[in-house]
Amino acid sequence: MKAVVDRKKLFNPLGSDTLEARRIIKGDSTNIFNLNNVKYQWANSLYRVMMGNFWIPEKIDLTSDKNDYVNLTDEERDAYDGILSFLIFLDSIQTNNVPNVSDHITAPEVNLILSIQTYQEAIHSQSYQYIIESILPKEKRNLIYDKWRDDKVLFERNKYIAEIYQEFIDKPSDKTFARVLIADYLLEAIYFYNGFNFFYLLASRNKMMGTSDIIRLINRDELSHVVLFQHTMKEILNENPGFFDEEEICSLFREAVEQEINWTNHIIGNRVLGITTETTEAYTKWLANERLRSLGMKPIYEGFNRNPYKHLDRFADTEGEGHVKANFFEGSVTSYNMSSSVDGWDEL
Numbered sequence: 452m453k454a455v456v457d458r459k460k461l462f463n464p465l466g467s468d469t470l471e472a473r474r475i476i477k478g479d480s481t482n483i484f485n486l487n488n489v490k491y492q493w494a495n496s497l498y499r500v501m502m503g504n505f506w507i508p509e510k511i512d513l514t515s516d517k518n519d520y521v522n523l524t525d526e527e528r529d530a531y532d533g534i535l536s537f538l539i540f541l542d543s544i545q546t547n548n549v550p551n552v553s554d555h556i557t558a559p560e561v562n563l564i565l566s567i568q569t570y571q572e573a574i575h576s577q578s579y580q581y582i583i584e585s586i587l588p589k590e591k592r593n594l595i596y597d598k599w600r601d602d603k604v605l606f607e608r609n610k611y612i613a614e615i616y617q618e619f620i621d622k623p624s625d626k627t628f629a630r631v632l633i634a635d636y637l638l639e640a641i642y643f644y645n646g647f648n649f650f651y652l653l654a655s656r657n658k659m660m661g662t663s664d665i666i667r668l669i670n671r672d673e674l675s676h677v678v679l680f681q682h683t684m685k686e687i688l689n690e691n692p693g694f695f696d697e698e699e700i701c702s703l704f705r706e707a708v709e710q711e712i713n714w715t716n717h718i719i720g721n722r723v724l725g726i727t728t729e730t731t732e733a734y735t736k737w738l739a740n741e742r743l744r745s746l747g748m749k750p751i752y753e754g755f756n757r758n759p760y761k762h763l764d765r766f767a768d769t770e771g772e773g774h775v776k777a778n779f780f781e782g783s784v785t786s787y788n789m790s791s792s793v794d795g796w797d798e799l
């Protein structure tokens with residue numbers, strides 16, 4: 452068996468493409484995309500869902516958002532700008548880092564969907580450019596991109612994520628790779644969502660409706676990334692018992708939740724109608740419990756069983772026909788009932 456530290460070869464003529472030999476990490480495939488011969492069927496289903504989600508930011512009209520923006524309260528505007536700054540960082544680092552993860556995944560069907568994820572993260576990055584250019588006054592635009600330079604809380608958060616990713620590149624090992632996958636899962640599954648809810652809250656008051664439309668599409672993509680990492684982690688654990696240390700997962704979850712709450716209090720606090728430090732804590736801990744459950748683990752926050760933003764679900768509306776369902780991450784991928792999905796490539 453290969454070690455995870457071995458970056459997969461671009462072409463590995465002596466490898467084996469049989470399903471018996473295939474492993475999600477540490478495998479020895481030729482790295483030819485023979486997609487008639489797929490071991491991880493969930494990856495095929497997910498490919499269909501992700502491709503079906505394709506969207507273009509410019510198709511969403513942001514004209515009325517420009518007027519809404521100047522009529523936001525100062526606190527709402529600060530939150531809007533700050534959340535955008537953090538989202539820009541998250542999508543930048545994912546666009547850069549997902550290929551590093553893929554270099555160590557040895558199942559072509561999974562490499563394929565990681566490529567789709569990378570391109571989706573690139574679309575997200577570009578959508579922020581479109582939002583900023585359409586809505587924000589010229590003198591403010593670079594401030595959004597550069598906010599981490601002056602905002603210590605934002606800088607520390609960004610640095611923390613980047614260091615976990617960088618550690619694997621600098622010192623590749625099973626342990627550092629496991630940490631990257633957990634951090635990826637936390638980023639996709641926890642970090643975005645207090646920010647998303649802020650935009651849905653504005654939409655519930657008929658404000659910044661175009662921005663919310665874009666956020667909803669990003670949200671839909673992110674949920675497919677949550678599922679991607681969930682399945683990848685479960686398969687790795689299945690094939691490599693003991694690869695993940697449950698204690699480490701819990702401690703990284705705790706750190707992520709603490710940072711998410713601190714950041715949200717820093718950027719929103721009790722200053723925006725509909726969000727309080729209590730709802731932020733309740734939401735983040737509830738979400739972490741849900742995400743742990745989806746990994747087959749026990750929740751770590753006792754008593755946090757309720758989503759305080761349930762009333763915003765209809766503004767999130769990622770459940771439209773043909774869309775990723777909001778509870779997508781709770782089911783098995785094969786159960787997704789997509790009119791456009793197919794069970795096998797033979798049906799195409």
Ligand SMILES: [Fe+2]
Pocket residue numbers: 541542545571572575669672673
């Ligand atoms: Fe993204």
Ligand SMILES: [Fe+2]
Pocket residue numbers: 545572639672673676
């Ligand atoms: Fe993502």
